[in-house]
Amino acid sequence: MGTSFDTGTNTIRRTERDLGTAIAPAVRPRPETTTRYQRLADEDRGTGGESLADFLGFFSIGLGLSQALMPGLLARVVGIDHADERNRTVMRLMGMREISHGLALLSNQQPEKAAWSRVAGDALDLAMLGGVLANPENKRGRTLFATANVLAVTALDVMCAKQLSKQPDTVAHKYADRGIIHTRRAITIARPVNEVYSFWRNFENLPRFMRHLESVTVLGDRRSHWKARSPVGKSVEWDAEITEDRANELIGWRSLAGADVFNAGTVSFDAAPGGRGTEVRVDLQYDPPFGKLGSKVAMLVREEPGQQVQDDLRHLKQVMETGEIVVSDATKQRGPHPAKPDAEPVTL
Amino acid sequence: MKATCWMGPKKMEVTNVPDPRILSDGDCIVRVTSTAICGSDLHLYNAFMPGLEPGDILGHEFMGEVVEVGRNVKNIAVGDRVVVPFPIACGHCGACTAGLFSLCENSNPNAWMAEKLMGQSPAGIFGYTHLLGGFAGGQAEYARVPFADVGPLKVPEELSDDQVLFLSDILPTGYMGAEMCGIKPGDTVAVWGCGPVGQFAIASAYLLGAERVIGIDRFRYRLDMARQSAGAITINYEEVDSVPDVLKDLTAGRGPDHCIDAAGMEGHSHGLFYMHDRVKQMMRMQPDRPIALREAILSCANGGTVSVIGVYGGLIDKFPMNAVMNRSLTIRTGQCHVHRYMKPLLQRIRKGEIDPTFVITHRLRLEDAARGYSMFNNKEDNCEKVILSA
Ligand SMILES: NC(=O)c1ccc[n+]([C@@H]2O[C@H](COP(=O)([O-])OP(=O)(O)OC[C@H]3O[C@@H](n4cnc5c(N)ncnc54)[C@H](O)[C@@H]3O)[C@@H](O)[C@H]2O)c1
Ligand SMILES: [Zn+2]
Numbered sequence: 001m002g003t004s005f006d007t008g009t010n011t012i013r014r015t016e017r018d019l020g021t022a023i024a025p026a027v028r029p030r031p032e033t034t035t036r037y038q039r040l041a042d043e044d045r046g047t048g049g050e051s052l053a054d055f056l057g058f059f060s061i062g063l064g065l066s067q068a069l070m071p072g073l074l075a076r077v078v079g080i081d082h083a084d085e086r087n088r089t090v091m092r093l094m095g096m097r098e099i100s101h102g103l104a105l106l107s108n109q110q111p112e113k114a115a116w117s118r119v120a121g122d123a124l125d126l127a128m129l130g131g132v133l134a135n136p137e138n139k140r141g142r143t144l145f146a147t148a149n150v151l152a153v154t155a156l157d158v159m160c161a162k163q164l165s166k167q168p169d170t171v172a173h174k175y176a177d178r179g180i181i182h183t184r185r186a187i188t189i190a191r192p193v194n195e196v197y198s199f200w201r202n203f204e205n206l207p208r209f210m211r212h213l214e215s216v217t218v219l220g221d222r223r224s225h226w227k228a229r230s231p232v233g234k235s236v237e238w239d240a241e242i243t244e245d246r247a248n249e250l251i252g253w254r255s256l257a258g259a260d261v262f263n264a265g266t267v268s269f270d271a272a273p274g275g276r277g278t279e280v281r282v283d284l285q286y287d288p289p290f291g292k293l294g295s296k297v298a299m300l301v302r303e304e305p306g307q308q309v310q311d312d313l314r315h316l317k318q319v320m321e322t323g324e325i326v327v328s329d330a331t332k333q334r335g336p337h338p339a340k341p342d343a344e345p346v347t348l
Numbered sequence: 349m350k351a352t353c354w355m356g357p358k359k360m361e362v363t364n365v366p367d368p369r370i371l372s373d374g375d376c377i378v379r380v381t382s383t384a385i386c387g388s389d390l391h392l393y394n395a396f397m398p399g400l401e402p403g404d405i406l407g408h409e410f411m412g413e414v415v416e417v418g419r420n421v422k423n424i425a426v427g428d429r430v431v432v433p434f435p436i437a438c439g440h441c442g443a444c445t446a447g448l449f450s451l452c453e454n455s456n457p458n459a460w461m462a463e464k465l466m467g468q469s470p471a472g473i474f475g476y477t478h479l480l481g482g483f484a485g486g487q488a489e490y491a492r493v494p495f496a497d498v499g500p501l502k503v504p505e506e507l508s509d510d511q512v513l514f515l516s517d518i519l520p521t522g523y524m525g526a527e528m529c530g531i532k533p534g535d536t537v538a539v540w541g542c543g544p545v546g547q548f549a550i551a552s553a554y555l556l557g558a559e560r561v562i563g564i565d566r567f568r569y570r571l572d573m574a575r576q577s578a579g580a581i582t583i584n585y586e587e588v589d590s591v592p593d594v595l596k597d598l599t600a601g602r603g604p605d606h607c608i609d610a611a612g613m614e615g616h617s618h619g620l621f622y623m624h625d626r627v628k629q630m631m632r633m634q635p636d637r638p639i640a641l642r643e644a645i646l647s648c649a650n651g652g653t654v655s656v657i658g659v660y661g662g663l664i665d666k667f668p669m670n671a672v673m674n675r676s677l678t679i680r681t682g683q684c685h686v687h688r689y690m691k692p693l694l695q696r697i698r699k700g701e702i703d704p705t706f707v708i709t710h711r712l713r714l715e716d717a718a719r720g721y722s723m724f725n726n727k728e729d730n731c732e733k734v735i736l737s738a
């Protein structure tokens with residue numbers, strides 16, 4: 001591994017060398033473990049999720065606009081009945097800060113802009129406090145306390161910055177552009193590997209935890225017939241075959257030619273460390289009905305593919321750990337429903 | 349049955365709704381004999397927690413008589429008198445096995461919502477937003493209790509409802525708040541908020557060996573209760589220039605060894621920063637006003653503990669991380685893992701080490717829940733804790 005540091009006039013060069021190990025044999029991790037997890041880490045982990053930054057960006061702009069345009073009204077909202085000019089100015093300044101913050105967040109091609117907006121915003125806050133400190137009517141202790149607060153970084157900003165730096169060009173995003181969904185999800189189940197593997201390997205169990213499956217009929221050693229509800233309501237059916245089956249390790253499958261919905265995937269089972277049970281990982285690709293548009297529509301009604309797989313895995317965990325899928329008064333109904341009992345029969 | 353429904357901000361209505369039914373073989377149905385309004389319910393009342401829908405039945409502090417059990421229920425039977433812990437826990441997952449019941453991995457059917465906002469989902473909670481499950485609450489005549497073998501605790505007949513009701517939430521919560529501090533002999537503990545949770549945090553800090561406990565609030569009647577009933581030294585934050593300064597004075601410059609935030613997301617204060625926090629909260633930019641939390645952090649002694657039992661619902665601004673990091677503070681927090689404290693605290697009540705009834709100031713009928721909410725919210729009529737009974 002060769003690295004060079006440009007230090008202006010001199011260039012320091014390092015020569016290739018074996019990195020060796022710094023850890024004593026007794027505490028060194030087992031190579032099988034590190035290799036497996038490093039491979040997982042290196043593979044695509046993108047799920048094509050939405051960005052939190054957009055959401056926060058719009059909120060910042062909304063708040064900022066109202067602060068800047070209606071400072072008197074907002075002052076009243078927070079309990080200052082007769083806002084003086086200074087109060088209103090402070091409100092406006094805070095408003096401008098929120099707007100710049102929001103705009104920078106939305107232009108997320110340049111996340112560094114968001115950082116600059118934060119710096120500018122913090123400067124405004126400090127200026128505001130400077131004014132307060134200079135006013136002899138204000139109590140010093142409280143203001144110094146407040147100053148210490150301002151000097152701290154805001155949790156909101158940190159979260160956004162983290163999100164912004166997390167928009168890699170993943171395989172999932174590329175697939176999504178072609179209308180094919182590729183998703184990877186995982187869950188830990190507090191049951192032994194052989195139990196979880198056997199439960200899954202009996203495909204007729206799958207509809208017990210996969211919301212969209214109506215039935216799976218095993219046709220032979222490797223072939224099965226699947227029937228599922230699509231997001232638009234009508235049933236879709238296909239035949240599938242097992243492409244790989246390693247007991248207590250991995251099951252691979254894919255739909256056969258002529259399927260309504262092309263899909264292929266693997267599910268792997270690993271012993272979770274420290275007796276935590278089984279790590280289940282699903283890697284799934286499919287071509288949703290009506291292609292890219294279909295997947296967008298599905299997202300609108302919360303049928304986002306990765307989320308669906310995650311829900312299914314959670315239901316598997318519930319079934320294996322507690323014997324049932326957990327429901328509440330609100331979730332036992334389809335669609336929004338208040339958290340109260342209903343005289344209607346359960347519709348799941 | 350009659351139930352207390354949230355119909356919009358500051359709008360509670362007691363209406364007739366269908367009776368709950370057993371939905372799963374592990375459920376039981378409890379006929380509620382006593383239930384209480386919690387400071388956490390006020391965050392819902394004021395609509396500061398995300399994930400409410402008009403018509404939701406609220407209430408997570410309740411007890412009563414078991415009137416029906418599902419087929420698989422073994423530990424309790426029809427006729428038992430039980431107190432129900434507010435977090436819903438399956439008893440089998442990794443979190444439950446580790447005693448972290450409010451983090452049950454299986455009990456929130458809307459875990460996906462919570463994951464979007466918080467990264468991971470905690471347990472489901474009765475009557476506490478769709479984000480935490482969409483379970484109907486216990487401020488009603490009947491309630492469905494999932495995982496009946498794991499949660500409800502049978503209580504002896506010789507203890508009254510008043511004596512055991514708070515095992516459902518606020519007594520364990522105050523106790524956990526003090527326990528998380530890791531109190532050592534000679535330690536001083538400061539508690540922000542002298543609501544019912546703060547009162548129990550103060551009392552518990554003494555139970556766990558604190559030398560001095562300081563209670564902070566602005567309502568005189570609450571400070572009086574903290575002083576007389578729970579044994580606190582009290583500070584009215586409206587009467588002092590700076591709470592951290594007074595605390596420094598009381599501890600000869602060290603600061604309290606442990607600081608407990610029992611005020612939560614609707615913290616109150618004066619000045620520009622309060623204004624800034626309130627604007628953000630009104631605009632749904634920032635659901636929380638972390639005023640007590642910031643003050644607790646800045647007041648805490650070097651190397652001390654900040655124990656956060658006040659509830660927060662979102663992202664917060666101006667968090668003094670520099671103080672936390674450079675001064676080696678430990679932050680501990682969580683929704684209370686009620687299940688693990690119920691039995692030991694029941695023992696303490698039986699032995700007379702603590703009498704939780706001291707916080708009760710108002711008793712109303714379930715029909716009058718709406719009045720109870722507004723009174724508790726506005727701290728009217730020296731209201732500390734409201735009990736509703738059927
Ligand atoms: N962690 C848990 O499991 C759990 C359980 C129950 C309640 N809670 C939370 O505990 C908190 C308190 O509950 P409660 O029932 O006592 O409510 P409460 O509303 O009766 O008490 C809150 C008190 O905090 C005081 N306060 C507000 N700002 C303050 C400040 N800056 N400094 C000092 N005191 C301040 C208020 O005057 C009030 O007396 C709430 O946030 C509630 O949601 C948490
Ligand atoms: Zn509560």
Ligand SMILES: [Zn+2]
Nearest residue numbers: 438441444452
């Ligand atoms: Zn659990």
